[in-house]
Amino acid sequence: MKILVIDDDKDITEVFKIFFEKNSMDCHTENDGKKGLERIQNEDYDIILLDLAIPNFSGKDIIDSLENNGLINRKKIIIITASAISDKEHKYYVEKGVKAFIKKPFDISKLKDIILNVANMP
């Protein structure tokens, strides 16, 4: 399982990395939005954990770019965010192909199940 975590907060990317490593999953991290987009486009990941509130180039920007490039359907994206998402936004992301939403702070014990569920999705 190859996972990419994109979040500007280093503490968060670090904790994800450690967690996934302890669960025998290969986790890569990226703190910059644009670089994150590049990595998604150029490399293959099973799951992408994407923060929305990244300065300069947000999670939404990344998703919109992927849609423009026609790549969005081939990527499994889980949005992680501290903010509440309105129903409108929820609908928007679901339509773009986002598979799941995780709220910060998240429950570590449930994270693994969510990842596996999404991985098993078609």
Place this chain on the structure above:
Amino acid sequence: MFLKYKLPLTFSILSLLIIVVTAAFYMEHITEVMIHADREKMKEKLATKKLEIVSFHYDASEKLEIVFQDLLKTDHGRFIVVDPQGFVIADSNYSFPTENISEEISEEESMSEEETSEEETTVADKETTEEEHSDLHEIKFPSSDRFLDFIEEFKTQESGTISYEDDREIYYAVYTKLPIFEWILIFEESRSLIVSENKESVERLGVTIATFSTLVSIGVVFATFYISKRFTKPLSKLINAANEISKGKFNSEIKVVGKDEISELTSTFNKMTESLKESEKQKDEFSSMVSHELKTPLTPLMAYSEMLKNKILGPLNKDQQTAANAINSASTRLDNLISELLDAKKLALGKLEIHKKEFQPSELINKLVLDIDPLVKSKGISVITSSATARLFSDPDRIYQVLTNLVTNAIKAVPEKTGKIEIAFKDEEKSSLFYIKDNGVGIPKEKQSKLFTKFYQVDTSLTRKFGGTGLGLTICKGIVEKLGGKIWVESDRGIGATFYFTIPKEQVTIENISD
């Protein structure tokens, strides 16, 4: 509506009244003015007649009074001659019975034939005694007694105007002294005569006044309604815009027309709308930003503390384990506290997020039971549930939040081992009913009114033991009421407590699927 109808109507009616009263006043006044103008004509006529009399070549053989009677003849109005005592000497309205005249005349003629041959004298020159015309005092003139009131005036004034009345009429008269025995010549016109003479011009003037006042009245009525509309139209717009704002819509900007106080109010209103919009925006930003800022550091905190505690990061010695446990439970409590504070704040700002969908409350209750199982087991208490299978359209997460809160309170309240908690969902006709019943310490009646207020805690010792901000029930109330329901408690000291809340049944429509 006062401004739109009552005010212009009242004003119009008042104006009409004033116009009518003024017109009537002028109509009445006109008659007087006309009568006054007529007097000038009367004076002229009097003067003419006086001249006529004074320059009349009097034949000495004729009786003076009879001469006068002839002289006074007029086809309009009435001439009267009175003596200084007020007795009528001659009256143009009187005609002598013809026999008497001829008798008296022939008597006079025979008497004075010798004395006066062909002397022509004017009336003014004629001297005669009082006796000579005393016979005529026997004649009762139609206007006798009338002038008795004016004797004093006649004595002192050369000429003037007088007025008198009888049962039927008012009379206006002008008088002047004659150079004959101090007699007074009077020209009289009755009021009705004057009025009928000038009838045409009065009527014309009357029509003019009536037309004018009608036109002015119509103009006034239109003007008042127009003016009123000038106010009520922008005011209605302001009222509508204010209503929109009270519903939370801030996009109503009203076009400013004109330069008066109303337009000033309108532009000030627009400014106010702008600043309300701004403050709403800030509230929105607060809700989302503060939320975000607080939850961000909590994320690694809780993740690491849990990983530490569960030995995912490696084995721990005893102290390290204690530390890890403490850190984890503290960070969990912190997370709960922050969530509670944020929810309470959002509720206060009216910004609590609600997401409605169809769900089965029985599933929520099942989940709840699973979630509280560790706590329940550790306290050795029993939990029973009863749930209808009906589906509900509302916000399941928020309802879950309320249930969790109430159940947590119940768990705190019940005694160990003998504690009993009941969680139920009933499907009733108009709404769904949830309740959580416990056999705990109960809540005394006097504390129940404040139960759902902020920071209120029934027993602060429990709080110190179990934690909590005292916001829980406030948040529950806020959520339930935002979902359209009611929350209340039935309890008393020592007999446990049952917390009820209802959630109204809604049909799923396009409108209430939150966007």
